[in-house]
Amino acid sequence: MSCRVLETPICELFECRYPILQAGMGGVARARLAAAVSNAGALGCLGMVRESPEFIREQVHKVRSLTERPFGVNLIPSATDPVQFHAELDECIRLRVPVMSFFWSVATDAIKKAKDAGCIVIYQVGNAEDAVLAEEAGADVIVAQGFEAGGHVHGTVGSLVLIQDVCDAVSVPVVASGGFSSGRSLVAAIALGAQGIQVGTAFVATEESFAHLMHKQRIVDSQASDTLYTDAFAINWPPGSPVRVLRSEETVELESQPLGHLPDEAARQQVAEEGGRPIYLMSTDSPLQSMTGDLHRLAMYAGQVTGQIKQVASAASVVQRMVDEARQVLSNLRIQ
CATH class of the missing domain: 3.20.20.70 (Aldolase class I)
Structure with a gap:
């Protein structure tokens, strides 16, 4: 009822x-x-x-x-x-x-x-x-x-x-x-x-x-303290556009300076692709099912609520x- x-x-x-x-x-x-x-x-x-x-x-x-x-x-x-x-x-x-x-x-x-x-x-x-x-x-x-x-x-x-x-x-x-x-x-x-x-x-x-299974599983495996607020994943968006992502090997160096990064200063280093489109490191692209490459290096978006999500359902x-x-x-x- x-x-x-x-x-x-x-x-x-x-x-x-x-x-x-x-x-x-x-x-x-x-x-x-x-x-x-x-x-x-x-x-x-x-x-x-x-x-x-x-x-x-x-x-x-x-x-x-x-x-x-x-x-x-x-x-x-x-x-x-x-x-x-x-x-x-x-x-x-x-x-x-x-x-x-x-x-x-x-x-x-x-x-x-x-x-x-x-x-x-x-x-x-x-x-x-x-x-x-x-x-x-x-x-x-x-x-x-x-x-x-x-x-x-x-x-x-x-x-x-x-x-x-x-x-x-x-x-x-x-x-x-x-x-x-x-x-x-x-x-x-x-x-x-x-x-x-x-x-x-x-x-x-x-x-x-349509998120890649790896991204989904990372959300399930993570806790509230496993996220980082940063503007380093900036390529494709205006300057000063912070995001919250899951911590990864790519975010370790950002811990000491999570903010103050500019899209135009980010090197265009291709780490993945989607249908021939290059996907760059530190872009705002997150891992999708249609992408191939080093997807674990991309932005895996998640809020602090991630610790409450226990399974892919x-x-x-x-x-x-x-x-x-x-x-x-x-x-x-x-x-x-």
């Missing part, structure tokens, strides 16, 4: 059963994962940063062949050439993608264009000031990403404080991100004022994820585990 506490307004907005969003992780989040998450009752999302309109079209069609449920597409304006970004967004609009998700610096023109086309717009931010800017530009939902998050991290404040700050700053629904992979964390996010959670690391380590089982645990926590609290 469902608990009304979990039936937050974003469930109606996104036409999903549970207030759980899958993060739009570039490369990792392709059609199979997005469809599996949506079929499980949450909101799946394609991570299409710097992908061609043709590839976006292929992936959207594939999602629709696998699910009838709503889904989103994630794009990142500030990390994409402007001409390519607008081509990506135009294709999403042409395909009538129901939900558009954006990240990093607030691009007000992207919000307006997506809203004018009838899309629901999610904007992920790392501070309350950007949350206000995104709301003023027309965003329907704000994702507040705490410092604990894996992948690119835009803010410097932990989720416990950030979620409350953002909820106080805006009137649109807020979704908590960064350190959320359990039913306990879902209940905590709602208690802090959020209407749901966005989950990244736990979905990387799923059967449907199906996306449906991850969603159901979170929901079941949340219901049990609420039952123990005698909240109905």
Whole structure:
């Protein structure tokens, strides 16, 4: 039996059963994962940063062949050439993608264009000031990403404080991100004022994820203390774009100076390839199933929540585990 506490307004907005969003992780989040998450009752999302309109079209069609449920597409304006970004967004609009998700610096023109086309717009931010800017530009939902998050991290404040700050700053629904992979964390996010959670690391380590198996297993084998916050994996992104990755042999020399690295100063040393495309050491590329080479040298993104992920499982089982645990926590609290 469902608990009304979990039936937050974003469930109606996104036409999903549970207030759980899958993060739009570039490369990792392709059609199979997005469809599996949506079929499980949450909101799946394609991570299409710097992908061609043709590839976006292929992936959207594939999602629709696998699910009838709503889904989103994630794009990142500030990390994409402007001409390519607008081509990506135009294709999403042409395909009538129901939900558009954006990240990093607030691009007000992207919000307006997506809203004018009838899309629901999610904007992920790392501070309350950007949350206000995104709301003023027309965003329907704000994702507040705490410092604990894996992948690119835009803010410097932990989720416990950030979620409350953002909820106080805006009137649109807020979704908590960064350190959320359990039913306990879902209940905590709602208690802090959020209407749901966005989950990244736990979905990387799923059967449907396009991450390389090595990356998935490293997440399972790691603990919260095994991550590093650094801007050294910088090639392909603007300067000053820190990430959280799993520690590896490549990060040992970064321990003493994790920050202050610039993309233009990084040597282009090829360590892998994907369909003839060179993959460079210290790029923002993470190991994917389509890559070959020294994949263990690439950025293996993971949040501090990695220690709570015990096995590679199906996306449906991850969603159901979170929901079941949340219901049990609420039952123990005698909240109905």
